[in-house]
Each structure stands twice: as structure tokens, then as C-alpha cells.
Amino acid sequence: MRLSKRVASIQPSVTLEISAKAKALKKEGRDIIAFTAGEPDFNTPDYIIKEAERALVEGKTKYTPTAGIPELKKAIVKKLKEENGLEYKESNIVVSSGAKSSLYHAFEAILDEGDEVIIPAPYWITYVEQVCLAGGVCKIVNTDEKTGYKLVNEQFESAITPKTKCVLINSPCNPTGVVYTKEELLEIAKIAEKHNLIIVSDEIYEKLIFDGEEHVSIASLTPYAKENTIVINGVSKTYAMTGWRIGYMACAEEIAKAVSAMQGHTTSNACSFAQYASATAISGGREFVDYMVREFDYRRKALFEGLKSIDGIKVVYPKGAFYVFVDVSAFFDKSYNGKKITNSVTFADALLDGGVAVIPGLAFGDDNSVRLAYTVSGEDIYRGIDKIKAFVNALV
Ligand SMILES: Cc1ncc(COP(=O)(O)O)c(C=O)c1O
Numbered sequence: 001m002r003l004s005k006r007v008a009s010i011q012p013s014v015t016l017e018i019s020a021k022a023k024a025l026k027k028e029g030r031d032i033i034a035f036t037a038g039e040p041d042f043n044t045p046d047y048i049i050k051e052a053e054r055a056l057v058e059g060k061t062k063y064t065p066t067a068g069i070p071e072l073k074k075a076i077v078k079k080l081k082e083e084n085g086l087e088y089k090e091s092n093i094v095v096s097s098g099a100k101s102s103l104y105h106a107f108e109a110i111l112d113e114g115d116e117v118i119i120p121a122p123y124w125i126t127y128v129e130q131v132c133l134a135g136g137v138c139k140i141v142n143t144d145e146k147t148g149y150k151l152v153n154e155q156f157e158s159a160i161t162p163k164t165k166c167v168l169i170n171s172p173c174n175p176t177g178v179v180y181t182k183e184e185l186l187e188i189a190k191i192a193e194k195h196n197l198i199i200v201s202d203e204i205y206e207k208l209i210f211d212g213e214e215h216v217s218i219a220s221l222t223p224y225a226k227e228n229t230i231v232i233n234g235v236s237k238t239y240a241m242t243g244w245r246i247g248y249m250a251c252a253e254e255i256a257k258a259v260s261a262m263q264g265h266t267t268s269n270a271c272s273f274a275q276y277a278s279a280t281a282i283s284g285g286r287e288f289v290d291y292m293v294r295e296f297d298y299r300r301k302a303l304f305e306g307l308k309s310i311d312g313i314k315v316v317y318p319k320g321a322f323y324v325f326v327d328v329s330a331f332f333d334k335s336y337n338g339k340k341i342t343n344s345v346t347f348a349d350a351l352l353d354g355g356v357a358v359i360p361g362l363a364f365g366d367d368n369s370v371r372l373a374y375t376v377s378g379e380d381i382y383r384g385i386d387k388i389k390a391f392v393n394a395l396v
Contacts, residue, residue, distance in 0.1 A: 006133055014363040015125070018348055022357035033384035034357040035372035038174065040240040040322070042295075045288040048239060048281045055276035064269040067260040068095025068248065072279040076248055079282050084217040086226070088250050094259045095278075097270045099204045099234035099247030100126060105259045106230045106249055107134035110198055115165035117200075120151040121365035122325060124174045124202075128365075139164065140365060149176045149316055149325075153187050160191075166198040169218055172205040175364045175371040176325045177300075177318020179209060185218040193224040202232045204247075205321040207289050210297050213319045219250075227252055237321075238289055239281040244274040296322050299374040299381055306385035307372075310392055322374050325361070329368035334395040341395075343367045354391035356384050 015036070022034045055061075067073070073090040080086040096102040103126070111117070113135040119127050121140050128138050141159045143149045156167070169188060171180040180188075192199050199218055206215040219229035234247030247270075249259065263269070303324050307315045312330035328347050335341065336350040344360035344367045351358060351370075361369035374381060 033380050036357045037375045039242040041375045042240040044240050048277045051280040052273045052277035055273035064272050066264045069275045072275045075279040075282040085220040094256050095248045095270050098245040102247040102249040104130045109258045111136040116163045118159050118167040125363050149178045160195050168200045170202040172320025175323050176316050177321045177323050179213045179319040182216045186221050189221045189225040199229040207238045209320040235278045235281050246278040302381045303374045324372045327369045355387045
């Protein structure tokens with residue numbers, strides 16, 4: 001069968017491949033510490049589950065308005081105003097089946113064939129696949145320790161061409177955990193304005209932030225940025241609700257209308273009772289989030305310090321999200337149990353033999369590194385570090 005060119009160009013997920021291997025080994029009884037899951041290992045808080053139950057019992061099981069129920073949109077508008085300093089109306093909000101879906105709709109709404117999107121690397125691989133599916137062209141800008149793993153002015157400006165339509169910002173960042181400062185975002189906003197670019201700002205990890213850092217939405221920084229940013233957010237990471245599939249975008253009414261029309265012909269609306277539960281999540285207190293952030297912070301420090309103590313590993317200090325990104329290129333050309341390590345994929349494969357699953361950096365546009373998610377218990381973090389140390393010591 002001949003599939004469409006669009007679909008044929010999608011790359012198989014390196015993440016899923018290594019996760020599947022780790023699962024299979026666990027099933028065989030092997031002791032594997034999996035630093036692979038991009039989701040909190042906490043359960044959704046009870047008060048949110050109760051709201052979903054209430055909605056179900058009350059028959060909130062029908063189609064909803066395409067762009068989301070008024071209760072949820074109201075909660076989002078209030079949140080954006082109080083927490084991000086952003087004034088939106090309900091007509092600026094579109095609720096979708098997860099932030100992933102919001103992002104895809106955003107790219108579909110703004111990109112014509114051949115339009116370029118600037119994406120700083122390391123990046124979350126989904127951006128690249130979605131931009132391609134929507135007919136756009138990714139302009140990858142590599143960042144490294146010299147730029148603090150952030151998009152800096154000169155790099156950004158020199159990547160802009162007459163075809164550039166949009167720049168993607170993800171702060172806090174998956175996979176590096178870096179958080180852009182207000183000043184850095186302001187510079188990006190000014191350059192975007194100078195070149196008339198749309199900004200897609202993925203803020204899904206905004207509340208998972210440490211060391212007293214403050215999350216700033218780039219949309220709040222200038223009138224141009226407010227009008228031309230598509231803010232992406234959702235409940236998955238903040239409230240441990242990855243399976244509920246609720247995300248949203250806040251943007252100019254023109255874009256919101258287009259996305260809503262598109263959604264009307266694709267998914268219709270996000271899950272009805274999950275929307276009610278999400279309204280409660282977003283307008284509820286910070287108790288659960290604070291608890292989860294404290295726990296992640298403890299694990300972040302343990303994992304960072306543990307990895308830093310291993311000779312040859314270079315660690316990016318993470319200030320947000322729940323990932324640690326480490327450069328392991330010092331081990332390339334070495335072997336483990338007869339397996340030669342030449343890149344991030346062969347490193348991850350060999351390390352899995354040593355009992356630790358990580359995601360190869362290739363999946364994030366950086367083949368020198370791997371990503372570890374501290375979505376595992378503190379005890380597993382310490383055991384994982386011991387296994388990584390033993391692995392490194394066994395390299396020849
Ligand atoms: C950077 C980033 N944005 C968006 C998402 C998608 O979140 P959702 O579960 O709401 O689709 C993820 C999930 O891994 C992510 O890492």
C-alpha cells in the first residue's frame with residue numbers, strides 16, 4: 001500500500017523503542033531502573049477525580065462546545081490573568097485533547113507549505129514531526145553550554161529568512177530543564193517583532209520550576225508578543241493528569257477561531273468530564289502542586305549531584321521540568337560487554353544492559369547526550385546512579 005508522503009516521513013520514535021525494550025527486560029525479571037517516563041509518577045489528586053465522577057454522574061457525557069466548556073475557559077482566563085499577567089477573553093481560548101493536540105492545531109493554523117519554523121535544539125521531538133506534518137520546514141538552531149542551552153540573539157537573527165513564520169520557545173524546557181529569564185524572553189520577543197514572526201510558547205512545565213526561579217510567559221512582555229504569541233499549556237504535567245488529555249492554547253481571536261473550526265472537523269471537542277475535572281484542577285489551590293514540586297526538587301538534586309560525581313559525564317543544571325540532560329560523548333569509542341558505543345543510541349542500548357533505561361539524545365536533536373527523567377522514587381534514583389557508576393567503570 002502506498003501511504004501519503006506526509007505520513008511516510010514520520011520518524012519512528014526512539015523514545016518508544018527504548019521504553020519497550022526496558023519493559024520487556026523488566027518482564028523477564030531484570031532489575032531495570034527506567035528514567036524514561038515523561039510523566040509524573042504521582043496519581044491525579046482525589047479532589048480532581050471526584051469532580052470527574054460528579055460530572056459523569058450528572059450526565060456531562062455529551063459533546064461539548066468545540067473550543068471547550070465555559071467553566072474551563074473561565075478558569076483558564078482567570079489563571080492566565082492572575083498567574084501570567086495575561087488578559088484574554090474566553091474567545092481567545094481553545095481547549096484540545098492535550099497540549100500536543102493544541103500544538104499541532106497551532107502549526108496547522110499558521111503554516112503554509114514551506115514556511116519555516118525556528119526550533120532551538122535540544123528540542124522535544126514532537127515539534128519537528130508536527131511542523132513537517134503541517135507542511136512547514138524546521139530550521140533547527142543548535143544551542144549548547146556556551147549559550148546556556150538557550151536561543152540567543154545572534155543565532156536567532158541569523159536563522160531568520162524571508163520564509164520564517166514562527167519561532168518555538170519551550171520554557172521550562174524538555175529535555176534540558178533550562179528556564180529562560182524575563183530578559184532573555186524580552187530579547188526574543190523584540191527580534192520576533194522586528195521580523196514579524198509568530199511565537200509559539202510551550203509553557204506546559206511552567207509550575208515545575210525550582211531554585212526560586214519565576215516562570216514568565218513571553219506573551220506578557222510586549223504588546224506585539226501578546227498579539228502574536230500562541231501560548232500552549234495544559235493540565236498533564238502540573239496536576240499529574242497525562243491520561244486525561246486536556247490542553248489549551250491562548251492566542252489572537254483570529255487563530256482561536258481557525259483552530260476551533262479545524263477541531264470541529266477533527267476531534268469535535270476534548271473529553272467532556274475531563275474538562276470539568278480540569279476546571280477544578282486549574283482553579284484549585286497549590287497544595288498538590290507544591291507537594292509534587294518539593295518531591296521533584298529533592299530528586300532533581302539527588303540525580304544531578306549523583307551524575308555530576310561520575311567522571312566523564314557533563315550535566316546541564318536543570319531549573320525546571322523533571323529531566324536531566326547529560327553529555328555522554330566522553331564514552332564514545334568505548335565498549336560495554338563487547339558492545340561498542342558510538343553515539344547516544346548505542347550508549348543508551350549498552351546502558352540498558354547495565355540495568356538503566358535512558359532516552360538517547362538523538363530523539364532531541366543532540367546525539368552526544370541522553371535524557372533522564374526523575375519520575376521515579378528517590379530510592380530508585382540512588383540505585384540508578386550506582387548502576388550508572390558500575391556501568392562506566394566497566395567500560396573498556
Ligand atoms: C514540552 C512538551 N510539550 C507538550 C507536551 C504534551 O503534553 P500533553 O500531555 O498535554 O499533550 C509534552 C509531553 O511530554 C512536553 O514534554
